[in-house]
Amino acid sequence: MTTLPLVGIGVTLRNRAEYLPEALDSLLAQSYRNIRFVLVDDGSTDQTETLARAYAARDSRVRYVRFPERRGMVAAWQAAFEEASRDGAVYFAWGSDHDRWHPNWLETLVATLEAQPDVMVAYPLTQRMNPKGEEQAKPGRQFETAGIADRGARWALFNRSDSVAAGDMVYGLMRASAVRDAGIFREVLCPDRLLMAELTLRGQIRQVPEVLWYRRQFETGSVERQRSTLFAPGTRPPSAWTAPWYLHARSLWANYVRETHPTVPIPRAEARRLVVTYAAAYAWRHYAKSTVQRGLLSVLGWPRWIYKRIKHCVLLAVYGVLVAARRIGLTPIVERLLGRSNRVRGRNHA
Known part of the structure; x- marks a missing residue:
């Protein structure tokens, strides 16, 4: 039996x-x-x-x-x-x-x-x-x-x-x-x-x-x-910046390219090619995921976020200056000066 x-x-x-x-x-x-x-x-x-x-x-x-x-x-x-x-x-x-x-x-x-x-x-x-x-x-x-x-x-x-x-x-x-x-x-x-x-x-x-x-x-x-x-x-654990494809590529490289006696006898040039193609394909697939893309965009979006915040603060500051100028009576003076300047330019054109 x-x-x-x-x-x-x-x-x-x-x-x-x-x-x-x-x-x-x-x-x-x-x-x-x-x-x-x-x-x-x-x-x-x-x-x-x-x-x-x-x-x-x-x-x-x-x-x-x-x-x-x-x-x-x-x-x-x-x-x-x-x-x-x-x-x-x-x-x-x-x-x-x-x-x-x-x-x-x-x-x-x-x-x-x-x-x-x-x-x-x-x-x-x-x-x-x-x-x-x-x-x-x-x-x-x-x-x-x-x-x-x-x-x-x-x-x-x-x-x-x-x-x-x-x-x-x-x-x-x-x-x-x-x-x-x-x-x-x-x-x-x-x-x-x-x-x-x-x-x-x-x-x-x-x-x-x-x-x-x-x-x-x-x-x-x-x-x-x-x-x-x-x-x-x-x-x-691996850093949040460390992607799975990189860890895999590093492990494959260590065990099949650098290893003197790998468990699978692969010619070194072929092993290098296999690891590189694996890493490239896996990285492409990894970063194509919507969740990963959102994570990357959240990081890459920092400069734009900072620009928007600075612009917002500058506009608020300008608005505050204009309000303060009106309160202390500077705005009417500026307006009269600008109006007088416009009338002078109009006579010159005539």
Whole structure:
């Protein structure tokens, strides 16, 4: 009998006790059975710990790990990977404490990776839900590089496509060895996108054309919000002036251009070109966003704002001088002088 490959699933937890039972029940109900679950609690302050410990007590596949205080998403996601993959897991996936998975989700994705060794990550179509669990009309993005053997062609497609949803892909099933070689979850803004980019260097991305994951959507995510959620309290996050594309480019340059023995053997000239094209495409996309544009305009608008305020103050000062002049009787004298001057000019013209 063929042994099924071991899959490690690292579920990060943070104050979503209301939705946790639904999420864990759907993961534990997977038709694929050779799984190890690790629940990593990033210092939750609600009933998350009580619920998670109860699941670990009644299912031997589940283990619970708790941070005594919040360390941020990067640390939690890194720990989830390390803990869930340490027993020799061939494949790995991150899970959340508020989403829902179809019973055939894992079986379908394992079969995809088993059949296509050049695929590094497989993920399904996504169905969005609101906080109440009601399905939303918003369609899931469709993107894949399956069947594209040329690294440059995959990279170009990843860079130029508007359909790359790294936040969906990162919850797919990945080859654990590839994730480790790609740095797992680097300490940058938008680390999910950087991970998908680094996996693109290694192989293909496959999207299964079935809705197998139901993603609960809360407030809209933003880069500014990540500056406080990704990193531990008390640590210095990237400056508000530091864009994600720059952090990604710097990381890629360090790991694939400057590194003497990179995990992907790419000729240095090609690596430089790949990093530059990635940075240019990502920067263009980043600054094209309306929220970023508003932020830039708010900064670039300072000179105009200062000019308007100075002009306003000057006009008020002139008005005040004219009012004061009228009050002390200077205005009638000036008017008579101007009137006399006009009459003199009129006689001269005549």
